[in-house]
Amino acid sequence: MRLKRRFASTLLGSAAALAAVAQPIDRAALIEVAPSVLKIEALTPEGRFQLGSGVIVGAGQVVTNCHVTRHAARVHVVKGGVRWTATLQSADLQHDLCLLRVPQLEGEPVRIARASALRVGQSLMAMGYTGGVGMQLSEGEVVALHRYDGSEIVQSSNWFNSGASGGGLFDASGALVGILTFRLRGGAAHYFAAPADWLLARLPIERDFVSVAPLQGKTFWEESADAQPFFLQAATLEQNEQWQALAQLAERWSREAQDDPEAAYLLGLAYDGLKRHNASIAALQRCLEIDSNYVRAWARLATVYKRQGQQQDMRRALTRLASLDPKQANELSIELERQ
Template sequence: MKYLLPLLALLPTLAVPAPAWAALDQAAYVSLAASVLRVEAPRQRGGFSLGSAVALESDKVVTNCHVTRDATAIHILRGGLRYPARWQASDIGRDLCLLDVPGLGAQPVALGRAAELTIGQPVTALGYTGGMGIQNSTGAVIQLHRHDGSRVIQSSNFFNSGASGGGLFDDDGRLVGILTFRLRGGESHYFAAPVEWVAQMLADAQRGSFRQVMPLDSQQLPYWQTHPASQPRFLQAAVLVRNDRWPELEALARDWLRAEPDDTEPRQLLATALARQGRADEAGAVLERARVTPIPSPAPSASTTR
């Protein structure tokens, strides 16, 4: 996180109507809460890392690699008992680690699809925020960022340290994302890895990608913790927005739009850059061509933490 902390700011987002929060009913919440578990991982350099995990099978859970990357052992807490993870499959770049936990006996969640989400759709986050008891947060999808073959979900659901690795669920109780990192300073700075990455990882693990639990490669970082120049465009854009570097944002957005002409996000960013340079007519034309909702002015700068 050493690069993100001083650099990220709020991304411009689509203006969406305030949704009527469709919180899960009590029965659905109780059922899902039993499938979102606490992670404890003693670290190689001392101390513990605390996080959350979601049950995909009775003996397999998924969490974030930034929770377990320095772990000499990993334990999953369920029903007052601590179960050791014996094997781990990791995708550090996507910040996802799959754990094999013999005897866990957890109730698996149903998998949805991040690709089927829509802007403004209600979602519920479940995780051990603060490392204590499980907490839920209702919110909505703010943006869907194309990255690595799927969509990173940006939502307004509050979560904090300890909830990393928890679940983001649609209003049918299906897992759509894994809570991963957040940006300080507003109600829409929460990001989740798409469940499509999880499903792909689970399929790969069935083909023998599990390894004994041990500290992971300390030189490799998740995409959101890498040097700014190596981050995906939607994170690079945040730096330019925060620093009011509108000509550079315009250049980035135009390059992005040439590379991905069917993606609405660079078009939104281009319109923002043009408007902030006093070129409202050009900004309006960009939006009109895409028939997208005008973008609100960028919010104040924000810093980042997980």
């Protein structure tokens, strides 16, 4: 009991020292950016409506998801009952980002920040027109960051549903870090946002804009299972507890991207599911050699150490986790004590 108290005290000290990890949302900053999140109405040639959301990112320019507008012959953006028509579009369908040219649009562009600067556990706010009615706010935090095509796909616990696609994911200071894009069914924290900094890397020039018209093709997350990015294939296998298949995928991923800590982490997760605990520890340690701040690896390592009866190693892993994500460390320590 004395040891538990001492460990709990260590966790509390780490949490107090690093409370900035869970920096509270600046409500004033979010009030300022909220008017820059708009409703999107996409009208197909057959007269059907697709509803979504968008964010003002430049003078007369609104970003949304291509899967919201790809069947449209006309697109309107709506703010406070006022409707503007998008005259041109520049589509990056593979990344599911469409930039709309909207003349005379009223509103301030938001500030864009890089998703790679985020940390697991960091507070986020999602804004979008869930259900296509009024704007909804959803507070959550970063669950994981997935390397993909020069940036990081943001996985968060910010709930959103139909109508919010194309809306904004903002950090605590009100900077746009992601575009709400898709979710996986069956998971409480399986909400994914395309990194907003993809816009910075691919800002279209004048000749890239064309008239609004239906688009052909698929986004990266709509591809067949074997053509999707590794992190999406892995999410489905993990959700279904297909540990052997996950191990095979992670082994292949590790060979193809030896500097990606997520591949080693998932290998450790799969080995843990297969009850190959020593192999799991080795894979997780490899992950931490690549990225010593990889939160999910520290959490899983503490869990595996607990199963192996390595109490001192478990406490060390939890203490390190507390320095990175105090909230998760506290929740995990309580859970492990109950086991």
